[in-house]
Amino acid sequence: MSSTGLREIPLARPFLDEREEELVLEVMRSGRLSLGPTIDRFEEMVAERVGAPYAAAVSSGTAGLHLLARAAGLGPGDEAITSPVSFAASANCFMFEGATPVFADVDRRTWNMDPAAVEAAITERTRAVVAVDMFGYPCELDEIRALCERHGLVLIEDAAEALGAEYRGRPVGGNGVSAVFGFYPNKQVATGEGGVVVTHSEEEWKLVRSLRNQGRDYDGGAWFHHVRLGFNYRWTDVHAAIGIGQLEKLDRLLAMRSEVAARYGRLLKNVDVELLCPDDAEHRRSWFVYVIALPAGSDRDFVMAELRAAGIGTAEYVPCVHLQPYMREAYGFAEGMCPVAEDIASRTLALPFFPQLEAQDQERVVDALRRTV
Ligand SMILES: Cc1ncc(COP(=O)(O)O)c(C=O)c1O
Numbered sequence: 326m327s328s329t330g331l332r333e334i335p336l337a338r339p340f341l342d343e344r345e346e347e348l349v350l351e352v353m354r355s356g357r358l359s360l361g362p363t364i365d366r367f368e369e370m371v372a373e374r375v376g377a378p379y380a381a382a383v384s385s386g387t388a389g390l391h392l393l394a395r396a397a398g399l400g401p402g403d404e405a406i407t408s409p410v411s412f413a414a415s416a417n418c419f420m421f422e423g424a425t426p427v428f429a430d431v432d433r434r435t436w437n438m439d440p441a442a443v444e445a446a447i448t449e450r451t452r453a454v455v456a457v458d459m460f461g462y463p464c465e466l467d468e469i470r471a472l473c474e475r476h477g478l479v480l481i482e483d484a485a486e487a488l489g490a491e492y493r494g495r496p497v498g499g500n501g502v503s504a505v506f507g508f509y510p511n512k513q514v515a516t517g518e519g520g521v522v523v524t525h526s527e528e529e530w531k532l533v534r535s536l537r538n539q540g541r542d543y544d545g546g547a548w549f550h551h552v553r554l555g556f557n558y559r560w561t562d563v564h565a566a567i568g569i570g571q572l573e574k575l576d577r578l579l580a581m582r583s584e585v586a587a588r589y590g591r592l593l594k595n596v597d598v599e600l601l602c603p604d605d606a607e608h609r610r611s612w613f614v615y616v617i618a619l620p621a622g623s624d625r626d627f628v629m630a631e632l633r634a635a636g637i638g639t640a641e642y643v644p645c646v647h648l649q650p651y652m653r654e655a656y657g658f659a660e661g662m663c664p665v666a667e668d669i670a671s672r673t674l675a676l677p678f679f680p681q682l683e684a685q686d687q688e689r690v691v692d693a694l695r696r697t698v
Pocket of ligand 1: 385386387388411412414415457459483485486506507509518519
């Protein structure tokens with residue numbers, strides 16, 4: 326209960342039912358808790374869903390991105406370009422390998438990296454670009470891919486927030502670029518923890534399978550035979566069971582999310598806030614979180630405190646990655662590097678958003694917001 330005596334409305338909540346319970350129980354009874362057939366089945370389902378030939382499940386989205394950075398051979402002295410409006414893992418994944426982060430400012434409409442800013446950030450040390458489909462909205466993949474080809478750069482798609490999105494009529498992950506999805510509980514497919522790498526290269530797939538499993542041969546092989554330095558980024562069959570239940574109803578989950586988003590759109594019509602950009606012919610968002618931007622000059626802390634006092638979950642979504650304390654300390658990054666991203670990030674906040682969010686709760690959220698904005 327909140328201080329007003331009203332029921333709390335959380336920011337996110339997974340939608341799980343008897344099907345996941347049944348599938349988890351099957352795995353528990355099978356005794357195959359890791360490296361088992363349930364993971365294989367999950368990978369097949371993801372690959373089919375997004376239209377990629379290969380998928381390799383890993384322990385998190387971050388782990389998947391790290392393995393793609395390792396597979397790309399990034400290292401000290403290299404630079405990699407990514408978006409300042411993202412989660413830290415988009416940059417951390419190549420920093421783990423010793424590469425230096427470079428941030429390209431975002432487009433004011435889509436809040437994804439502006440291809441012109443990416444091109445302007447390329448130097449003779451640039452080796453890779455991590456393009457992010459932020460808040461489930463597909464990035465300008467074709468333009469970024471074309472400039473990566475022109476400059477001989479590796480392209481990795483951080484689609485952690487975008488399972489179910491479509492770019493130019495194809496599912497995100499099915500466009501020929503190696504991509505990663507994540508399954509944290511607020512994601513479209515929620516398994517607790519987990520991630521998956523989808524790739525169009527058999528060689529890369531084998532490498533990722535080997536790297537996730539302590540550098541063993543990609544197909545397992547002898548347990549104490551390690552062909553390279555690897556990680557324990559294995560997933561579990563218990564998580565995969567939940568994932569299969571979620572994938573089986575993904576269309577329904579996405580439709581429920583879209584409906585909740587559309588209802589917020591109607592309710593917020595006369596409230597002075599900026600909404601996420603709408604779909605167009607080439608971009609179809611997969612609704613992940615419901616983020617709004619307050620008008621310039623608003624006191625966001627006050628708005629968030631008022632929402633919380635009314636029992637409504639909210640969070641800053643998201644502070645700029647380049648302005649995080651560890652980035653400032655390591656590279657001397659400061660305000661002014663990415664003005665569009667910094668302006669957006671200073672005004673955004675997330676409202677409660679999940680498939681089963683009820684209309685009356687959304688009305689309560691918007692009423693509270695209207696009173697404070
Ligand atoms: C854009 C983005 N990239 C990467 C990740 C990392 O995923 P995980 O939390 O599964 O490691 C997230 C997760 O929130 C994300 O939103």
